[in-house]
Each structure stands twice: as structure tokens, then as C-alpha cells.
Amino acid sequence: MTLVLASVSSSRRAILEGAGVAFEVDPAGVYEAAIKRRFTGEASALAQALADAKALAVSGRREGLVLGADQVLEFDGEAYDKAPDADTAIARLRAWRGQTHYLRGGLTAARGGEILWRYRSSCALRVRPVSDAFLERYRGEAGAFLTTTVGGYAFEGLGAQLFDRVEGDFFAILGLPLLPLLEFLRQQGVLDT
Amino acid sequence: MTLVLASVSSSRRAILEGAGVAFEVDPAGVYEAAIKRRFTGEASALAQALADAKALAVSGRREGLVLGADQVLEFDGEAYDKAPDADTAIARLRAWRGQTHYLRGGLTAARGGEILWRYRSSCALRVRPVSDAFLERYRGEAGAFLTTTVGGYAFEGLGAQLFDRVEGDFFAILGLPLLPLLEFLRQQGVLDT
Numbered sequence: 048m049t050l051v052l053a054s055v056s057s058s059r060r061a062i063l064e065g066a067g068v069a070f071e072v073d074p075a076g077v078y079e080a081a082i083k084r085r086f087t088g089e090a091s092a093l094a095q096a097l098a099d100a101k102a103l104a105v106s107g108r109r110e111g112l113v114l115g116a117d118q119v120l121e122f123d124g125e126a127y128d129k130a131p132d133a134d135t136a137i138a139r140l141r142a143w144r145g146q147t148h149y150l151r152g153g154l155t156a157a158r159g160g161e162i163l164w165r166y167r168s169s170c171a172l173r174v175r176p177v178s179d180a181f182l183e184r185y186r187g188e189a190g191a192f193l194t195t196t197v198g199g200y201a202f203e204g205l206g207a208q209l210f211d212r213v214e215g216d217f218f219a220i221l222g223l224p225l226l227p228l229l230e231f232l233r234q235q236g237v238l239d240t
Numbered sequence: 241m242t243l244v245l246a247s248v249s250s251s252r253r254a255i256l257e258g259a260g261v262a263f264e265v266d267p268a269g270v271y272e273a274a275i276k277r278r279f280t281g282e283a284s285a286l287a288q289a290l291a292d293a294k295a296l297a298v299s300g301r302r303e304g305l306v307l308g309a310d311q312v313l314e315f316d317g318e319a320y321d322k323a324p325d326a327d328t329a330i331a332r333l334r335a336w337r338g339q340t341h342y343l344r345g346g347l348t349a350a351r352g353g354e355i356l357w358r359y360r361s362s363c364a365l366r367v368r369p370v371s372d373a374f375l376e377r378y379r380g381e382a383g384a385f386l387t388t389t390v391g392g393y394a395f396e397g398l399g400a401q402l403f404d405r406v407e408g409d410f411f412a413i414l415g416l417p418l419l420p421l422l423e424f425l426r427q428q429g430v431l432d433t
Binding site for chain 2: 178184205218226229
């Protein structure tokens with residue numbers, strides 16, 4: 048059975064490719080802003096709702112086992128989406144210094160417009176007390192990651208220098224909890240046991 | 241101050257490069273077999289002794305802050321080094337099915353032939369009950385990793401399909417506990433705070 052990743056995320060693709068999983072990419076094109084606006088629940092439930100929406104949208108119009116995934120950042124009880132610009136991303140990192148934020152992830156598998164499996168992940172990351180000078184340099188070097196990732200960092204890259212404590216699955220931080228997903232794919236016969 | 245990595249490991253290089261750390265590579269050329277033969281202690285102490293030897297060898301002959309690192313696999317109380325050939329690597333993975341082995345890591349920083357800092361890591365990985373057919377396919381696809389890594393796998397690659405439970409720092413599994421190292425490098429003034 049064809050596995051379809053309903054996501055434009057390059058890190059999700061890289062994780063699946065790295066693990067030797069064959070898949071196609073078919074972005075959902077879901078209008079996320081509408082879901083986010085009307086959503087009043089917790090960050091974790093929002094991430095799951097967005098993952099559901101992506102998996103359902105793509106699996107409703109094509110064959111295959113479709114994976115939708117999303118990630119919402121939570122700090123002090125508030126949900127954060129990608130920053131609209133670099134200034135905002137840096138201002139957030141400055142505000143998060145010395146404190147812990149959470150990456151809440153939702154992962155959904157669907158087929159024929161029906162949900163087969165869901166998985167929620169949660170990771171806790173504490174931004175160390177970075178200096179303003181560090182943040183200035185970081186701003187120059189982080190580039191597109193400031194606005195294309197939910198926290199303004201790629202943890203597998205320069206972003207690692209932002210943190211002094213991290214709890215949770217590395218792959219979930221990057222946006223795709225790999226081991227639970229591989230187990231599900233084996234159960235579905237997509238991967239050899 | 242120049243940071244020097246006394247290691248030929250491509251994954252250690254990739255981790256440091258990814259995190260935006262500038263360094264030179266200067267392999268230690270330590271005769272590891274001699275250290276291993278005369279060593280009678282635990283896997284963790286052996287990994288540390290090998291890391292020490294690498295850091296001391298290189299820092300004794302050049303300027304800079306030198307990092308030595310090593311990893312020893314422990315299963316059922318025995319220490320394992322890289323497998324000598326693919327057959328041995330696959331036989332080990334077959335024996336480890338359904339059971340947990342440990343990656344014991346040692347990391348040492350030295351300057352001018354003196355040790356400044358040491359860090360030991362430990363990760364627990366359970367090989368899932370993989371089928372013989374899976375191991376056959378794995379053998380064909382894992383290639384050089386069978387004999388260039390201590391467990392016969394690259395966890396950041398196809399190796400992820402071998403496991404159903406993993407505990408410990410992702411970077412330590414790959415051979416370089418990144419967050420503790422970054423903290424040390426900041427304390428030494430090698431990285432911005």
C-alpha cells in the first residue's frame with residue numbers, strides 16, 4: 048500500500064527517508080488559519096485537529112495510507128504558531144529565556160477519508176539564559192528557520208545552542224514521532240516485521 | 241581557542257557541524273586494541289578510557305581544546321566493540337532480539353596533555369522481535385554501518401526500524417552528547433553564551 052505524507056515539512060520527509068521508508072508527498076493544502084481561529088482548546092488538541100484535517104483532506108481524494116502531522120508550541124498556557132516575521136521569533140525566544148515551553152504534536156493516519164490511528168507527542172524544552180548578543184548572532188544565522196518552524200529553531204541544527212534541558216523524543220521535536228509510527232506501519236503491513 | 245575533534249567518526253562531525261560549532265578534525269590514531277585487551281572493567285569505564293586516550297594523545301602534540309569520544313556497547317554484562325564482519329553484526333542483532341542493550345559513551349576534553357572535563361552517557365535500546373526476513377533485508381541495505389558502528393546500525397537511519405523502545409539522549413546514541421558538550425564549550429569561552 049502506498050504511504051502518503053500530507054505535509055510540506057522538509058524535516059518530516061528527511062526523517063522518513065532516513066529510516067528507509069518509501070512514501071509519496073501530497074500536501075494537504077488545508078486552510079489552517081480557519082481551524083486555528085475557531086479553536087478554543089489546548090495546544091495538544093489543536094495539533095491533533097490540524098493533523099486530522101490534513102490526513103482527512105488528502106485521504107478523501109486519493110488511494111493510500113495518508114499521514115497528517117502538526118505541531119503547536121505551548122508556553123505559559125498559550126498556543127503559538129510559526130512567527131510571522133523574524134522580529135517576532137526573536138522576541139519570543141527572548142521571552143522564553145530560562146523557561147520551559149512545550150512542543151505538542153499530533154500525528155494522524157487516514158485511509159479513504161477515515162481516521163485509522165492517532166498519536167500525540169509532547170516534548171519539553173528549556174531555553175537557556177541566552178545573552179542578547181547570542182540572540183543577535185542567532186538571528187543572522189538561523190535564517191528561514193525563524194519563521195518556518197513553530198519555535199523559530201531547528202533543534203537538529205543551530206537551535207541546539209538555545210537549550211540547556213530537553214525532555215522528549217528527538218524525532219517528535221523534529222515533528223514526527225518515528226518509533227510509534229514505524230510500529231503502526233508494521234501493523235498495517237506497510238513495513239516488514 | 242581552536243576546538244579539535246580527535247575522532248574519525250562522521251556522525252560526530254555531523255552533529256558538531258549541524259549545531260554550528262567550528263572545529264578541526266585531528267584523529268588520534270590511538271592503538272585502541274591494546275587498551276581494550278588489557279581492560280577488565282565495565283563497558284562505561286572502557287569507553288571513558290578510550291576517550292581519555294584519544295584526547296590526551298592529540299592534546300599532547302598540538303594547541304587547542306581537544307575532544308576525545310568513544311562508545312562501547314554492553315549486552316548482558318559483556319562489552320562489545322564494532323563487529324569484524326557483516327555475519328557477526330547480523331548474528332549479534334539476532335541474539336539481541338527482544339532484549340535491551342546499552343550504549344555507554346565517554347567524552348573527554350583535554351588541553352596541553354591534561355584532562356579538563358569528562359562526561360559519561362548511557363542509552364538503553366531494545367531490539368524489537370525482528371523477523372529473519374527483515375534481518376536479511378537489513379543486511380543488504382545497512383552496508384558499511386554493520387561494521388563501522390558499535391551496534392551494527394545507524395539509529396538516525398535505517399537502524400531506527402530495529403527498535404521498539406529507546407531511552408536516552410539522541411545525540412549520545414549517535415556518539416556525542418551534544419547539550420552537555422555545548423554547556424562545557426560555553427564555560428570555556430569557545431562558544432558565545
